[in-house]
Amino acid sequence: xxxxxxxxxxxxxxxxxxxxxxxxxxxxxxxxxxxxxxxxxxxxxxxxxxxxxxxxxxxxxxxxxxxxxxxxxxxxxxxxxxxxxxxxxxxxxxxxxxxxxxxxxxxxxx
Amino acid sequence: xxxxxxxxxxxxxxxxxxxxxxxxxxxxxxxxxxxxxxxxxxxxxxxxxxxxxxxxxxxxxxxxxxxxxxxxxxxxxxxxxxxxxxxxxxxxxxxxxxxxxxxxxxxxxxxxxx
Numbered sequence: 001x002x003x004x005x006x007x008x009x010x011x012x013x014x015x016x017x018x019x020x021x022x023x024x025x026x027x028x029x030x031x032x033x034x035x036x037x038x039x040x041x042x043x044x045x046x047x048x049x050x051x052x053x054x055x056x057x058x059x060x061x062x063x064x065x066x067x068x069x070x071x072x073x074x075x076x077x078x079x080x081x082x083x084x085x086x087x088x089x090x091x092x093x094x095x096x097x098x099x100x101x102x103x104x105x106x107x108x109x110x
Numbered sequence: 111x112x113x114x115x116x117x118x119x120x121x122x123x124x125x126x127x128x129x130x131x132x133x134x135x136x137x138x139x140x141x142x143x144x145x146x147x148x149x150x151x152x153x154x155x156x157x158x159x160x161x162x163x164x165x166x167x168x169x170x171x172x173x174x175x176x177x178x179x180x181x182x183x184x185x186x187x188x189x190x191x192x193x194x195x196x197x198x199x200x201x202x203x204x205x206x207x208x209x210x211x212x213x214x215x216x217x218x219x220x221x222x223x224x
Contacts (some may be wrong), residue, residue, distance in 0.1 A: 033212050041217070042201065043153070048212040088153060097166045098143075098213060102151040 002027050002065045004011040004091050006101035009057045013079045013108050030067045033076055033093035036087035036104070043088065047074075079108045112136040114216035116202050119125070122222045123192055131187045133202030133220045142185045143203040144177065153201070159185065181200065192223045 004028040013019055023032070030051050035043040047056045049065035049072060056106055058064050060083065062075045084107050090100045115134040123184040135142050144156040156206050158165040159177055173188045185204075190197055 031209070035215075043215040045212050045214070048210065050210060090153075092209065095126055095166050097158060099155060100145075102152050 002091075002093070002099055004089065004099050004101040006089055006104050009104060011104055011106045013017075013076070013084060013106065015080055015103075015108055015110055016078050018078065019076050021076070021087055021089075021106075022070040023074070023101050025070050025072075025091045025101075026089065027070075027093065028067075029070075029093060030065075030092050032072045032091065033064050033090045033098070034063050034072070035088045035090065037088065038085050046087075076106075079106075081108050081110065084108045112214070114202055114204055114214050116200075116216035116219050118124055118219060119209065120220045120222070122224060125194060126191050127219065129189050129192055131189075131200050131202075131221070133185045133187075133206030133216055134183050134187055135202065136214055137183070137205035138206070139214075140207045141205045141209075142177075142179070143205075144168070144187045145201045145203065145215075146198040147199045147201065147218075156187070161210075189221075194223050197221060197223045 003016045005024045007022050032049045034046040037043050047063040052067035054065045064073045086103045086105045088100050088103045090098045092098050117132045142159040145153050147153045157167040157171045167192045176188045178186050199218045199220050201218045203213040205213045
């Protein structure tokens, strides 16, 4: 059975601190996505990682993909309150199917 | 920027009633999907659709669910006889063939079954 495991599931950070969210998956895939969801809202695409070793950065967020380890990370640098949201990783299974992790609920406190 | 549009934004229905959730995918996208999210929980895959037929479906997508592309623009999810546990946010998504830009999600329909 496919597993997409995120940790931590809940993360409370102080503003200005750094932290990493991890996404492990149990199947062969070299394509992974990160999404952000604000409460009651839709899923906003953050990063599309298309191959082993892919690294993408946008503002204070940086995502990477290691397909050999079946691991993706989302690194937060110098967190600010506006980053408070739930972050999901999702693995592309290529058969027109994408499976999500459980999500990491991030709260950034002043 | 092109959007995936979903209607209605919120639907309340009696248990046992049929509901149809509507989506207009991005016009040049080839693949269409439905996902659902029970409040505060995981986003679950329901079904994918390509070339006017179901491409993949999950174990959740049983006989009470169906999808259709009735014309060139709409993509619908029908739930034949709703149950209380069908209450969730339903998201439609679409993607290009190669998915190098990932999937684009609509704003969702909140379905409440009473």
